[in-house]
Amino acid sequence: MHINAMTQQPNGENGSNSNLYMRLQQSQTIRANIQNISQMLNTGLSPEALDLCVKLLETGVHPQALAEVVTQIRREMAALETDNQ
Numbered sequence: 001m002h003i004n005a006m007t008q009q010p011n012g013e014n015g016s017n018s019n020l021y022m023r024l025q026q027s028q029t030i031r032a033n034i035q036n037i038s039q040m041l042n043t044g045l046s047p048e049a050l051d052l053c054v055k056l057l058e059t060g061v062h063p064q065a066l067a068e069v070v071t072q073i074r075r076e077m078a079a080l081e082t083d084n085q
Helices: 017-040 047-058 063-084
Strands: none
Touching: 017 047, 047 063
């Protein structure tokens, strides 16, 4: 999964516009599929949060550790919302 293909500049060896367009289309398809899976699993993550999670996973963050952090953030946000009411 290479969501970051949308932001990469083409390198010298394959910098054609058609190659960049194909990578962009593939990236958008992958992103849409990830969002669909997220909705089916009822994760409650926004598209922006999903993009961030994918980028973190691509950099080597352990999936279980990321899931635990997301869960902890949700708990803390729920506690803050409860305190504010």
